[in-house]
Amino acid sequence: MASYIQNSLIKNEKILLEAKISFWSLLPLILLGFIFILFPPISIILWVMAIIRYRTTELAFTDKRVIAKFGFISRKTIELNLAKVESVQVNQSIFGRILNYGTLVISGAGNPQAPILGISNPMVFRSRLNEHLHAD
Numbered sequence: 001m002a003s004y005i006q007n008s009l010i011k012n013e014k015i016l017l018e019a020k021i022s023f024w025s026l027l028p029l030i031l032l033g034f035i036f037i038l039f040p041p042i043s044i045i046l047w048v049m050a051i052i053r054y055r056t057t058e059l060a061f062t063d064k065r066v067i068a069k070f071g072f073i074s075r076k077t078i079e080l081n082l083a084k085v086e087s088v089q090v091n092q093s094i095f096g097r098i099l100n101y102g103t104l105v106i107s108g109a110g111n112p113q114a115p116i117l118g119i120s121n122p123m124v125f126r127s128r129l130n131e132h133l134h135a136d
Contacts, residue, residue: 003058004058004067004069004077005018005058005060005067005069008067008079009062010064013062013063013064013065014062014063015060015061015062016060016061016062016063016128016132017060017061017125017128017129018058018059018060019059019060019119019120019121019122019125020057020059020119020120021053021054021057021117021118021119021120022099022100022101022118022119022120023054024095024096024099024100024101025096025101025117025118025119026050026053026054026118029046029047029049029050029053030046030047030050032046033046033047033050052072053118055072056069056070056071056072057069057070057118059104059116059119059125061082061125061128061129061132063082063132064081064082065079065080065081065082066078066079066080066082066085066106066129067079068114068116078106078114078116080106080108080114081108082132082133084108084109084110085106085107085108085129085133086107086108086109087106087107088104088105088106088107088126088129088130089104089105089106089107089126090102090103090104090105090122090123090126091103091105091115092122100120100121101118101119101120101121101122102118102119102122102123103115103116103117103118103119103122104116104119104122104125104126
C-alpha cells in the first residue's frame, strides 16, 4: 500500500526528503500504558494510540511542496507550495534536544502556521528544506 505522500505526488514531482515521527515523542503514551497496566483496556488503548500516531504521520518535502498527513480515520493534511513557504521554525523541549525530536512550524504566505509534532531530526529537515529554498 502506497503512502499518502506517494499517492499525492503530481506529474514529475520528486520527494527530496521524508521525515518520520520520533519514537521518543510517543514515550508519554507508552509510559501511561505501563502505569495503567492493571487496567488492560486502558493500557491497550494508549499503546494502540501510539502505534496509530507513529504509523499514520507522514512528512516530506518535494521539489514543489511540503506535504504532511496526520491521522487514520480522521485525516488532517498540510500541503504548502515551496514558493509560499516564508519560514520554518523548530521547537524542541529539553528532552527533544537530548533525544533529537521536535515540532516543525512551517509558515506560509497567507496561511496560518502549520505545526508538525514529534518529528525525528527536525534540524536536519529544516536545514535541507532551507538549502532547497535558497538554492540558486
